[in-house]
Amino acid sequence: MKVLSVASECAPIIKTGGLADVVGALPAALKPQGVEMRVLLPGYPKVMDRAGQAPAVARFDDLFGGPAELLQAEAGGVPLLVLRADHLFDRGHGIYLDESGQDWEDNPQRFAALSRAAALIARDGAGDWRPDIVHGHDWQAGFVPYYLHRMEVGVPSVMTIHNVAFPGPAAPEMLGELKLELDDYHPGGLEFWGQISALKAGLVWSDKITTVSPTYARELQTETFGMGFDGLIRARAADLQGILNGIDTDVWDPATDPEIATYKTAASKKKATRALRDEFGLPDSDGPLAVVVSRLTEQKGLDLVLEGLPDFLARGGQMVLLGSGQGDLERAWEVAGARHEGLAVRIGYDEGLSHRMMAGGHAVLVPSRFEPCGLTQLYGLRYGTIPVVARTGGLADTVIDANDAGLRAGVATGIVHDPGSAEAVAQALSRLADLYADRDVWAKMTRNAMRHPVGWDVSAAAYADLYRSLITA
Numbered sequence: 399m400k401v402l403s404v405a406s407e408c409a410p411i412i413k414t415g416g417l418a419d420v421v422g423a424l425p426a427a428l429k430p431q432g433v434e435m436r437v438l439l440p441g442y443p444k445v446m447d448r449a450g451q452a453p454a455v456a457r458f459d460d461l462f463g464g465p466a467e468l469l470q471a472e473a474g475g476v477p478l479l480v481l482r483a484d485h486l487f488d489r490g491h492g493i494y495l496d497e498s499g500q501d502w503e504d505n506p507q508r509f510a511a512l513s514r515a516a517a518l519i520a521r522d523g524a525g526d527w528r529p530d531i532v533h534g535h536d537w538q539a540g541f542v543p544y545y546l547h548r549m550e551v552g553v554p555s556v557m558t559i560h561n562v563a564f565p566g567p568a569a570p571e572m573l574g575e576l577k578l579e580l581d582d583y584h585p586g587g588l589e590f591w592g593q594i595s596a597l598k599a600g601l602v603w604s605d606k607i608t609t610v611s612p613t614y615a616r617e618l619q620t621e622t623f624g625m626g627f628d629g630l631i632r633a634r635a636a637d638l639q640g641i642l643n644g645i646d647t648d649v650w651d652p653a654t655d656p657e658i659a660t661y662k663t664a665a666s667k668k669k670a671t672r673a674l675r676d677e678f679g680l681p682d683s684d685g686p687l688a689v690v691v692s693r694l695t696e697q698k699g700l701d702l703v704l705e706g707l708p709d710f711l712a713r714g715g716q717m718v719l720l721g722s723g724q725g726d727l728e729r730a731w732e733v734a735g736a737r738h739e740g741l742a743v744r745i746g747y748d749e750g751l752s753h754r755m756m757a758g759g760h761a762v763l764v765p766s767r768f769e770p771c772g773l774t775q776l777y778g779l780r781y782g783t784i785p786v787v788a789r790t791g792g793l794a795d796t797v798i799d800a801n802d803a804g805l806r807a808g809v810a811t812g813i814v815h816d817p818g819s820a821e822a823v824a825q826a827l828s829r830l831a832d833l834y835a836d837r838d839v840w841a842k843m844t845r846n847a848m849r850h851p852v853g854w855d856v857s858a859a860a861y862a863d864l865y866r867s868l869i870t871a
Contacts, residue, residue, distance in 0.1 A: 399865050401428070401435045402479070402529035404516045406509065406538035408437050410474040412444050412493065415693065416643075416773045417560050420610070421535060422476055423646045424861070427854035431862035434477075436527070438516050440508070441469070441482035442493050448473035449480045455525035458518070462486065462511040462575075468524055479524055481515050506568035509596065510576045513541035520546060520553040529553060531865050534604070537566025540596030541576070543603035544588075548579065554868040557604035559597070561770050562618055562625045563697065566596030591626060601630055605868055607638045608861075610771035611792030615640030623768055641861060642795055643771040644854035645780065650753075652781045657753035664782030664844030667757065674758025677751075678718050678742035685714025686834040688827075689759030689783070691752045691774060694723030694731065699765035699788065699818070701727060704734055706824025711740040713831045718742045718759070720751055756781045761830055767818045769793050776852040779811060782844040784833075786826050788817035796852075800833055800843060811847045 407413055409422035425435040439445055452471035459465055464485035471478045481487070486508045491497050494505065502508065516539065520532050533556045534542040543555040570593065573580055578599075582588050590598045601607060609615050617623035619632045631638060648654075652670075653662045659669040671687060674680075680687075688710075692698045700721070707717065717740065719731055728745050735743030744751070756762065762778035764787045771792030775785035779796070787793040797812035804810035813833070815826040834840050 399433050399531065399862070399869065400527065400529045401433055401531045401533055401865060402516060402519060403435050403437045403533045403535070404512065404539040404542055405437060405535040406440060406512070407493065408439050408476060408478075411439070411448050411476065411478075412442055414493065416771070417535060419645070419773055420560070420643050422474065423644065423854060424858070425476055426646075427644065427858040428862060431858050433862055433865065436477045436479050436529075438479045438481060438512065438519065440487045440493070440512055441480045441484075442487050443490070445473075445480055446482065446488075449478065452480065455479070455527075456519070456522070458515070461514065462507045466511070466515070468515065468519070470525060479519065481512055483511055486511055506566070506572055506576060506594075506596070509538040509566070510541050513539055513596075514545055514577065516542045517545035517549055517551060521549060521551045530869055531556065533558065534600055536560045537564050537595070537597035537600070540566050540598070540600035541578075542600065543605070544578070544582075544599040547603045554605040554871070555603070556606045556608060556864065556868070557600035559601075559607065559609040559618065559770070562597070562623075562627055565590055565598065565625070565627075568594040568596070570594055598627065598630065601627065601634065605637070606864060607631070607634055608641050608864070609638070610641065610643045611795045612640035612642065613794045614770045614791040617768070617791060639860070639864060641857050641864075642792060643773060643776075644857050645773055645776045645852050647780065647853045650777050650780050652757055655753055655757065657750045658757035661757070664848055665841065667782060670754070670757040671760070674718065674754055675716075677754065680716055680718070680740065680742060683714050683716050683740070685716065686760040686830055687758065688715060688717045688761045688763055688786070688830065689755040690717065690719040690721065690763050691755055692721045692764070694721045694727040696724070697767055697769075699767050699823070701730065702765050702818070702820040702823045703763060703827075704730060705820040706827045707734065707738065707741065709824065710827040710831060711738055713828075715827070715831055716740040718755060720744050720746070720748065720755060722746050756783055759783045760834060761786050761813075764788065764793060765815070765817075765823050765826075766790060766793065772796070775812070779847045779850045780852050782848045784830070784843055784847060785812035786830055787812060787814055789814050790817045796850075798846075800829070800839075805839065808842060809846060810843050811850050812843070
């Protein structure tokens, strides 16, 4: 089967978050399932640098305001089709945000162009390659199913929701400019609270919808988590499937990771922990070293950690945070870092450091208010770094709580707490200190964590089965 994956980012080529990791891992994960996947990616400057002198396999005279071409390339082991449209993608700073931190004003046109190119590939092919399925990811690929429908291209589509909180809005006055039909602008179509929504287009016109964990698939059908899409998603529940994300276990492998002091068992993490403490200037301690690697946004719940932090540090715990995001949260963590000797804060992002933190930490915190899947807790499991997570989305699907039942059965892999509560996070940090103090229990939990399956095998098979069902239909 030939599958075109359409996304706005793809690791290791261009990345702002977990979406890129998933998109980058899928082609290799699906190959043993008999799926040949290529990723259609915008030709940002970093992507063009990696693509090199790739050959053009298609050209477009006018794609939303200028000429464009489609390059066939491979970068980071990922087979690519790169949409080179310099008028849309050849610009500095962020791939979504301008120098002031605001969305690029022409984001609707930029990602409509990506979606339109995908539909044209499905119709006409890219050189001698033509997909059997088109698989779009999040709002940036939301118009793909719509264009396939309107262009009467007989290729089925799958739409994956990685985070429903981003609807991909555009003003209704842009209907014509985005090559959308006025007749389709209504509550059962493109209209979403008085605006066009690219994500809604994908959810209405795709043949199948997936999301990134079974629990999130259920949560999306509720008013609390559906962000206004819950009614539509309930109406399409028969076409919805939650397929848990995995991680690239070659890239994330504590036995071979070039960024860390390698180890094969959690009992041999001590050198990595010592190195992390040295890097951040923290002294040795009898308490657990907790790490946070996260975007600093309200969704991620890092504001909830600050209330319980003093008690955790008073018990000998330490914490290291790496992240960036909302200015008020950045400042709050910087203030806390200056106030507490056991807390080290680094604002920004560093891929190598994230590996060293995952290896050196005893626990990793993911206190999200909602979390479609989450990859951080999977990295923690892989590295024997106990996840302390909220009971929501994929966090609930991947971590077995160290409650009485989990401990008695000997299956616990982490600490799970109620979402959205500073008190619940504080209690989880207290449980972390208690569990770490019982070295036999802690050793058992870390062994369980490192044995927990976090790869793509099961989920890749589920995607392949879904693709086959569409082709058969």
